[in-house]
Amino acid sequence: MGTTRMVHTGIGVWVAWDGQLDPAFDAMLEDFGGFRMAETTGQSLWYFLGDEGLRALARIHVWGRVNALPIFIEVFPASLLVGPKFDRTLSISVELSRQHVTPSESLEILLHPNLKPQLAGNPGLSGTPIKPSSGLARVHFERFEADPGLAYDTGLAWMGVIRPLGDPLSRDTAEGWRNIAAELHDIIDRLGLKFMRHEGFLLFEAPGLKHFRAWCRDTVSRIMRLEAEKDAGGEGRYWPSVMAAVPSKGRTFGKDLPRRLGLNWDQMAPDFPHMSFRSAFLLGDEFVIHEARAISRGVNVDDWCNVSLVAAGEESEKSGSLAVPLPGNLSVADAVPCFYCGLGNHEPRQCPSKVLDAPRPDVWERFGRLPIAGLEALSQKLDAALASDTLGEMTRRLTGKEDTDLLLAAIFEIDQPLQTRMLEAVWRAKGKDLPAGLAQLGRREGDYYWDALTALRERNAEKYEEMLLQALTKYPRAYQPKSLQGFAAMEAGDWTKAVYYWQESGRLCYTALQRAYFLWLQARAFEVQGEQHKAIALYRDTLKESPRWVEPVYRQGVCLVKMGFTDQAMQIFSQLTANDPSMFNRVMIDPELERGRLHILAALWRVWKQAQEAAQALVASLGALSESLRERFLEGEPYLVASEEKIQELLELGKLGNYVAYKGFEAGVADVEAQIVKKVASEIKVMQAEQARQYEELKGVQREAAWFPFPSLLREFNADFNYCATKLNWMRTSSMDEPANFHKSREYLPEVDERIRTLRTRLITLRIVRDSTFFCMLLGRNFLWMEVAGLGLSLVLVPLFVYLFQTSGQGWVADMMEQQKWQLQKGLVIILTIAAMALAAIKTAISFESKKRKLFKLAEEGKLPQKKPKPKKKPKPKAKPKPKK
Structure with a gap:
């Protein structure tokens, strides 16, 4: 394993047997929380996270007393290594890994001496020293013994809590919760679980691993089905809910269980059961484990995570195309996001975004060329780079050129309108509304408050106070100093003052652009404080001032995700993505969407997959288009060379594996197709004009050659003339829409021109002879x-x-x-x-x-006298023979 995210020391169990192993043996180990790490002919390796393994062996020991079990079992300490993708491997000592044994006729269980202290906490279990056996490690093993008079229960049981999302006083929430509660209660009732309801919570207790696994599987499956039915326009019984399960050991089942768990329910991802990694590992391979960064750091097996079914909505994980984890060092569990960038690993006054002084739209253009399949590796690389000096490294990498720097720059570019560089742009803006007004920036006007802004960015409190005081004295009715006071109050954590100063700034400003901006800042203040309803209302007010600005629309989607209503948010994000493909990447890497990340990645995967399939289909059509071009145009033609280069660029774009690249590829193919159609139509007109010109030239040649007095001498001339006439006649009567005809015409046109030039050269001699003859006659x-x-x-x-x-x-x-x-x-x-x-x-x-002109004109008009054809002489009738006398 390359990287280990967590290590846990537990119990390893080596099982060797002779013959056929009873299936009940493996089932017993699984019921006690064991999971098979490896298996081969006649032996297997199991692992238990805790003392449940000893109780499982005690149950097997009692079973072996009444059944002949030719099984050898060795129990020893082992460490579970968990990788970044929750892949698990077992670490044991080298000498234990080199053992070999032949099972006897009866059950034999050997206990490693390092595990003997754990027997004290399990009544009825003991160890007896034995002589070392050949083939085993040189360790003083003891024979494991269990008192048959005691019952060795698993001790695995869980308590669960389910809570609906939304305002409990809202009618929609009440109706939605009633519908989903009936569905979830049906699962609990069918499994026969103990449950109760209290203050909007549904509490239940799962007495064993089988019940717990069944509840997780059925609940996730049912929610996925209800969500799919809602998307398909069904009854709409789906409603987002958050749920958590904890081991029952050391806890009592009661109404105060939600409070005793100490969870921030507003940070939990809806529709996925939350539990410890320890519990998630016991569920088996049919479940996929996900991080729950909003409530846990995920560094040991007792931290929080959530799970989903492999077969129910986990297509993105199976394909691996949208494996886009964000660096763990960018967030802290249950932290307030930074006002400027949305990250939870620093305070606003420390935000690295202050080193940026202008928007950087090229970041999204460059990010749109990064393959999504490689983002996971970039995230891990960036996470490792930020481990030692997070803030310093982020500040340095914001202006870097590497792909890892680009990932960080894109994350900071998401909230660019909330950062101090936007404040500077608003101060300089000459336009009237957003976002178009930001394209008209004037020079810096005014004194003092520019220096105060610089001091705020540099965290120079003394200079900031000095410059701001002078600015307020000189410009008492200006909105700039007031707006800066709002940012300072926000960094100090005084949200009431921050909102007040921004309200004052809004009253002092004089354009819709400025009013929209200060409503925007107020909305963000409420969003960061967790008051999403107020934030959404203010974002809507912002849109009234600047209807063309998409940022307030996007922030409403973010607020919905933070409230747990990811489906409604995805409707907003889908509309934005349809208008601007770069929104796809923005939604994909936005750290503030952590609560609905699983839903979002699944939804984005479907959109990405559709784009990928469309791009793959277009690759084939682009190949056909390239072939059509080669069929139409001649080798080496400038347009053909330029088109081939453009097609190759598009093919490279279509292979990048990024949604933005796919959409750019799709638009590029459509553009190339339109250009080719236009070019072909234009070239057909040009060729028709060329054909008309050649026809007129050939007609003129014919007209002049017709006066040559010695037509029998024009054999070569006539051959060239007939060639040109034949080709022109074919081109004028053939359909140029056919690639083969188009291509032949482009070959024939220069050939006909060359023949006409030859005819004209020969016509000089003919004209001399003709004119000389006519001159002599005159x-x-x-x-x-x-x-x-x-x-x-x-x-x-x-x-x-x-x-x-x-x-x-x-x-x-x-x-x-x-x-x-x-x-x-x-x-x-x-x-x-x-x-x-x-x-x-x-x-x-x-x-x-x-x-000569008069004669030619008469000939063209057909007024020359025509020779009358000589009448054919009638044959004389044959004389009748005279009759013989």
Whole structure:
């Protein structure tokens, strides 16, 4: 065993037998409070907490006188070691652990000499010296003897007390107690137990271990069933009650039993029987033992604990998922909780929270990433660290970076609005209500009371009095000095003055934020004093001033737990947790919820389990989502890489085992799914736009390529064009919601772009050939009609010039032209041809683009003249053969 929480010295019994052991033997040992520590073939090891073991052996000794029992029994001192989880082991001397023996034909009981003094308190028991036997330890054992004329009763009997919760004058309490009392009385009556009622208490007496075990089992089982029926909307016969059982030895059964027990009934957890660890160990393995820190330190077997059934509502313990014990050094049994932090191991003036000067919301974010399964180890580590110097170590660890420091910081962050750092924030707040108003903090204004606050934090009483006096003198109508006086009175234990000063501060302040804060402080004062009803009323008044502030709602739940009404409190906590998952961790580790801790951990386990199962289901869906992404997007795409990284982060978050992490994982998966849906829809639109662009580009390529005059030369061009047209047609007609189609489209788009670029490159050559051909055609047409016009003009001009020269008296010129008419005509034709070519080229160059555009436009509009198909020639009818003559 690694760690031992308690050690108890009792009686060990080694039993060795030959053959088959009578079942009545083990039953007799169990009836006297023995529990089997180990067993193997032919031998077993038992342990008794007290002298009941000797009386059990006396009963066996008397039985062995009339029955042949081939049994060897050795009785010796042994120590029971109890671990942190109440696991038990036995410590005996080494020489006793190495013994071996062969049982004789009759019963033999040997007594260790160290146990002989205990025989004096048990009449009829004695020991006789014997010779040492081989195989046994070298100890002067004595033979155990019992007077057969005496009756050796177990001496195990218990008295029980059951008390209802709530105000006895309340009608609801009276009705609830009447219902639950009928159920509990039915169990007592069926077991035939002696009982009585007095002043709201139900008292009973269990005469033996079997009756006591049956009462515990039936009571817990019945309460669990009634509670489940109430939660399911049944008759509602459940009502929380506290119960305790004590050994009858040395006590008388009477009406004053509740007073003589000296228990603080207001600190006990409802619905679970309270008893000593000694009694709880006797109940057996069907019960689970829990600490009762509010009324006991739990360091020896006579301290208080409570028990519950393994099979009735202990799922959290069986799974081990919500094993979240708080460090024992943080609390003291039956201590008044600190006003500032709720811990019971120090007074308010010593509270380590005074070293903190601002809220730390990052604490809950970091705590939400701690696996719940590891909190138990962290708690034990923190408990060990606080053992030597509790206050000093807490103060140092509040600002530490380790996980154990984070656990302590989270506990102190629960009551942050009650600490002096909140007072400073309220003084500086510029907002009008809580909690939003705390986001608007101004600078420190005013004199003296800031120094007084610092002195209060540093426990410098002399400086505090000096600064506060000057503040009151300078600001007689300010609420700040009055509020500080309330904190000083609270630390001094004068609750009346503290409440008075906070009431005065509330009357002097001027915003809803400030009024809500001082109502809040008054409520806390009544809560710490145990006046939960007044505290709840003031918390409700606080909510009227600041309806959006959740802290008063949470404190009402805490007050209900302190009153014992855990079910009602869990309804409040469940609503808060639904709005803020970090509330789960807050409820889980709040030390002020110790009274209802068992109920709370069981309820939280169910919520945690549901979140865990939902997270496990989402892990599978996230894997499918990741696969869908890989099916849609291409390898190496930035969005795919970023999404895969986000999914991996979410998967790591989902493995943390913390409720906050589970809810964050759930929200993250929903966010990723929404983003993916949005991204896919956006990408589909982008791809459709790309397809439309490619279609238009391909259409333009087709339009220009259609004018190429030599279509038989466009084999490669046509192959690329047909590829693009085929892919675009497939993409436009396929459903992009299908991952495979989406993925293929993302592959085809760049390929089509590449082919279109290739087509455009080839189109340059085609365009040159096309334009050149068209230019030449236009040039030839312009040249021809200019040439024809020039030739006609030349035929007219030469005779015209001859005539003009003759009529003008220039006959020699006319004769010369007449004589050289054909040479002149030929020269003129050449000149006109050259001029026609030049003019045709100029005209063609000027009008080429407009002609081309006009031609293309007519082609697009379908207004170009179409060639009429040639009519098919009808085949000539075959001539009929002439008849032969």
